[in-house]
Amino acid sequence: MEFVDLTTGLVLVCSFLLSLLCLRTWTGHRGRPVKFPPSPPGLPFLGNLLSLTREPHLQLTAWRRQYGDVFSLRMGPQDVVVVNGCAAIKEALVMKGAHFSDRPALFLTEAASASKGLIMAKYGNKWKSFRRFGLSALRHLGVGKEKLESIIRHECMVLVKCFEDKDGRPFQVSRIIQIAVCNVIASIVLGRRFEPDDPDFKEEIERVDRTFQLFLDAQPLNFYPALRHVPGFRGMFREWMKMYHKSGQWYGKFIEEHKETFDPSNIRDLIDVCLLEIEQKNGSETFVTEVTIRHIASEFFDAGTETTATTLSWALLYLALNPAWQRKVQEELDTVVGSNEIPPYSRREELPFTEATILESQRIRTTVPLSVPHCTSSPTSLQGYDIPARTQVWVNLWSVHMDPAYWSHPDTFDPSRFLDDNGRVKVPEAFMPFSTGRRICLGEQLAKMELFLFLTSLLQQFNFKLPEGAPEPDLAGEIGATLLPRPYNIQAISRKK
Numbered sequence: 001m002e003f004v005d006l007t008t009g010l011v012l013v014c015s016f017l018l019s020l021l022c023l024r025t026w027t028g029h030r031g032r033p034v035k036f037p038p039s040p041p042g043l044p045f046l047g048n049l050l051s052l053t054r055e056p057h058l059q060l061t062a063w064r065r066q067y068g069d070v071f072s073l074r075m076g077p078q079d080v081v082v083v084n085g086c087a088a089i090k091e092a093l094v095m096k097g098a099h100f101s102d103r104p105a106l107f108l109t110e111a112a113s114a115s116k117g118l119i120m121a122k123y124g125n126k127w128k129s130f131r132r133f134g135l136s137a138l139r140h141l142g143v144g145k146e147k148l149e150s151i152i153r154h155e156c157m158v159l160v161k162c163f164e165d166k167d168g169r170p171f172q173v174s175r176i177i178q179i180a181v182c183n184v185i186a187s188i189v190l191g192r193r194f195e196p197d198d199p200d201f202k203e204e205i206e207r208v209d210r211t212f213q214l215f216l217d218a219q220p221l222n223f224y225p226a227l228r229h230v231p232g233f234r235g236m237f238r239e240w241m242k243m244y245h246k247s248g249q250w251y252g253k254f255i256e257e258h259k260e261t262f263d264p265s266n267i268r269d270l271i272d273v274c275l276l277e278i279e280q281k282n283g284s285e286t287f288v289t290e291v292t293i294r295h296i297a298s299e300f301f302d303a304g305t306e307t308t309a310t311t312l313s314w315a316l317l318y319l320a321l322n323p324a325w326q327r328k329v330q331e332e333l334d335t336v337v338g339s340n341e342i343p344p345y346s347r348r349e350e351l352p353f354t355e356a357t358i359l360e361s362q363r364i365r366t367t368v369p370l371s372v373p374h375c376t377s378s379p380t381s382l383q384g385y386d387i388p389a390r391t392q393v394w395v396n397l398w399s400v401h402m403d404p405a406y407w408s409h410p411d412t413f414d415p416s417r418f419l420d421d422n423g424r425v426k427v428p429e430a431f432m433p434f435s436t437g438r439r440i441c442l443g444e445q446l447a448k449m450e451l452f453l454f455l456t457s458l459l460q461q462f463n464f465k466l467p468e469g470a471p472e473p474d475l476a477g478e479i480g481a482t483l484l485p486r487p488y489n490i491q492a493i494s495r496k497k
């Protein structure tokens with residue numbers, strides 16, 4: 001009798017929960033306009049949530065072939081609209097930028113107060129001022145000028161020395177490059193650089209790595225926050241929050257040090273630019289507070305290191321796999337600038353093979369394949385479909401760079417596709433590694449400068465090759481918020497010997 005009661009009880013509880021979920025899903029669907037983008041079939045309650053765990057950029061691009069440039073997904077209780085291909089992305093982010101430039105309030109980023117920063121800021125006046133401030137701070141600190149170039153050059157020389165020390169032996173490049181790129185950002189943000197074995201610096205680099213990985217792995221929490229109580233997700237959520245607090249402490253320490261030595265007539269770095277803003281505005285009419293400084297500082301580290309370092313790691317891998325093209329770039333460098341000094345960024349137009357190599361590396365392995373999530377700020381339409389306000393929107397940049405309508409044999413590494421008949425660099429409209437529209441990457445200029453200087457300095461000094469008998473490297477990569485190459489070994493053989 002007791003057993004029957006228990007079973008009945010369980011059935012009743014399950015039926016109740018099921019009805020609740022059905023009701024929730026049904027009310028979710030009910031809010032959709034009639035002309036809502038089509039969606040692939042999904043599981044009851046979960047929708048398409050489980051279909052996107054491993055290689056979301058490939059799955060979404062495959063669905064594009066089936067459902068068209070604009071389709072939707074049911075992610076548990078929420079709809080997400082996915083925008084693919086050059087035309088639809090331009091329509092959304094450029095032509096209808098006023099409707100598609102907001103950010104969704106994701107559970108994970110909200111928990112880490114990320115909407116107080118710039119990347120996840122709601123689209124509106126505060127974001128506009130924030131962005132203007134970020135751009136002017138970067139200009140002030142020398143982006144596009146000799147001042148910053150000399151900081152990057154210094155890191156290039158340290159990196160070259162690091163590669164020299166390997167003496168032609170195979171080694172993994174990713175972490176070494178990451179340290180160099182991270183030190184550029186450290187100079188900009190904190191006014192100092194770090195030795196690679198500094199334990200706090202190592203911890204910060206690891207935090208950036210994990211943040212990018214967790215952003216994808218813990219994504220179901222954004223749709224079902226209650227999962228944070230379920231083993232597995234609970235660990236991820238705790239780790240996410242722990243990292244957030246740790247990075248707050250790390251930047252907090254630097255802000256305190258800066259306050260003690262602050263001199264408005266000698267602005268050393270981004271933290272000083274922020275302190276100056278607070279002092280000049282005397283607390284009124286500015287959104288910059290000590291809390292925002294922490295967010296800006298950590299966002300520059302997050303957005304500015306993994307992305308640039310990843311692009312460089314892919315570039316070296318593809319060059320090692322394409323020795324004939326590598327030689328071409330080196331001959332160009334030898335002829336135009338020689339090997340004694342790193343070419344100034346202002347001479348990049350004289351180096352079309354080098355430029356084309358950077359562009360092709362950014363195309364063939366899009367660093368941020370699904371960009372940063374957007375969201376509609378008002379009811380709108382796209383490619384004939386109606387989309388309600390506050391719908392999360394994913395921008396599939398991978399689908400643009402792998403689109404055979406724009407790129408012949410998109411899987412082939414061929415930098416010459418970026419050269420016109422006169423050998424000059426041409427950039428087709430379907431090239432958008434930094435996204436496009438109002439939320440286009442704030443660090444684009446800085447990243448371009450770094451990519452150029454790091455790559456030229458390395459190719460001037462070394463021939464890159466994969467070790468004899470090494471297994472074919474995996475070119476699929478590993479996806480988090482960025483698409484990383486899986487760890488690979490490379491040999492940097494000095495060209496001077």
Ligand code: HEM
Pocket residue numbers: 118119120131299300303304305307308311367368371372373433434435436438439440441442443444446447
């Ligand atoms: C190769 C290197 C880089 C790539 C591929 C890249 C790519 C991107 C992409 C795809 C976005 C999202 C744009 C959108 O939402 O539509 C973005 C946003 C952003 N990036 Fe980058 N990025 C790079 C380097 C940097 C650097 C060096 C910095 C700063 C120091 C930076 C700072 C930012 C910021 C602050 C945003 C948010 C802009 C906003 O929401 O208004 N990025 N980036």
